[in-house]
Amino acid sequence: MPPVYVGCAGWSLPREHWPLFTADGTHLQRYASQLTAVEINSSFYRPHRPQTYARWAESVPATFRFSVKMPKLITHVQRLQDCESLLEEFLSQCTALGDSLGCLLVQLPPSLAYDEAVADAFFSALRQRYAGPVVLEPRHESWLNADAVLVEKRIGRVAADPSPIPGGDAPGGWPGIQYWRWHGSPRIYHSNYDRDRLENLAQHMHLATQARSVIWCIFDNTASGFAVSNAMTLRAMLADPDHRS
Template identity: 35%
Template sequence: MTQGTVRTGTAGWVYEPWRGTFFPKGLVQKNELAHAASRLTSIEINATFRANQKPESFAKWAAQTPEGFRFSVKGPQLVTHIKRLKNCEQPLANFFGSGPLALGDRLGPFVWQLPPNLAFDAASFSAFAALLPRDVESYLALARQADGAKAPPYLEVSGVGPIRHAIEPRHSSFDTPEANALMARHNIARVIADTPDNPGRDLTADFAYCRLQGPARPDAQGYEGADIADWAKTMASWRDEGRDVFAYFVHEDKLHAPDNAIALRQALGITLPGD
C-alpha cells in the first residue's frame, strides 16, 4: 500500500499578529506568503469565501510556494450561506471557472463550510454533493457553464491532480450515520473540527481534512505538546492507511497557529530546510 502524505498549515496567511513573530521583523508583506510556505506545507485560501478571485491571483500565489506545497480553496459564501446549497449550479460554475485551476499542481481540496443554522436535509444535500466535480473532466464540464460576466472561464489544467472536496457541517443534525454515509457515497471528507461540541474524527473519504479549532476539552487554552503528539499519532495511522491528510490550525489563537502547524509537522517526522 502506498503511504499518504500529511500536510500541515493554517487558514490564511495575512495576520497582523504574525508580523515580528512568525514573520521576521521587517519582512515586506508581499514576501509573507513565500515565508509561510517555507515553514508550512499547506495553506487554506479564505479569500475565495468572500468573492471569486482571478486566475492571475491564483497563479501568483502558486509561484510563491515550493514544490509539493498545496493550497486548499474555500468555497464561496454565495453557495453555502446565501443559496444554502440550493439552486447553486450557476454560482458553482462561476466559482470553478474563476481560476482555481491556475494553481496547477498546488491545487489541493475544496472546502465548504456550512453556516451553523443550516440543518441536514438529505435531498438538498445529496443534490449539492452530486453537483461537485469529482475529476478534471467533470470540473471542466461545470466550469464551461460559467456565465463569463467578468471574464471567460479559466480552463487550463496543466499539473492539476485529483479534485477533492471536504464539507464542514456545523449543525448537530449532521451528526448521523445517514449524513456520513451520504458524504462517503460521494467521497467527500467530513471536516474534523476538534471542538468540545464536535470532537468526532469520522473519516468519510479517501483523504482526511482537519480544521483544528480545539482542542476538544472545555478547559483548553490552546494546543499543548500532548495534543500535538496525539494528533501526530492519529494522522500517522491515516497516512499509513494510504490517506492524504490536510491539517489546518484555525482556532482563535491565531498567534500560535503557525507554531502548532510546524510542531505537528515535525512530530510526524516531516522536515523542511531551516528546521
C-alpha cells in the same frame, strides 16, 4: 505513503516567528519555505481573480498545496441549492491554482440540517465539475447521518476542534481524505495547543496515513498568533520517528 499537509488558515507570519522562515520573498513564499499547505479563507467572503490564484501557485514549491474555502453565497445564502452557476464561477477562479489546488473546503452554517436530496444534488453538481479532493465541515448534528452520500461522492468530513456537534471532532465521510481543522480550544481562534494535544494528534494522523488516507491539518487559532507555532511543532513531530508508534 500518502501525502501529509500541515499549515494554517492564511499565511500571515507573526513577527516572533520570522527567524524560523526564509528571510526573502513575499509572505506566502516565506511561509511556504517551511509549511506544506495553507487554507484560503478569504474566498468565503469575496471572489479572487484567476490571475491571483495563478500568481499564488507560481509562488510556492511544487509540493505545496492550497485548500480553498467555498463562498458563503453557495453555503450560507443559497444553502447548497440552485447554485450551479455559482459553483462554475468559483471553480473557474480557484482551479487556476492548477496542481497546487489540493482541496476544497465546504463549511456549512449551524442552522443547515442534513437533507439527503439537497446534499445528493449539490455534491453531484460539484462532482460533475470538479473531481479533486473535497471536505465538508458541517455544524448541525444531523450531518452525522450523511456518510452514505459523502462516501458515494468521495467527500471527507472535517474533524473540527472545537466541534459544535457530538462526534464532529473525528474524521468521517469518505476515508480517502482526513482533514483536521483546529480552531483553538477552549477559546476559539485564540487558544494555544499544548504539546500533549499535538502529540495525540500526530499519532492519529500517523494511523490515518497507514490507512492510505491523504492527510490535512489546518490550524485556525490565528487571532493570538499560535497557529504558526502549532503547525511547526506538529510538522516536527510527524517527522520524528519517536512519534510514529
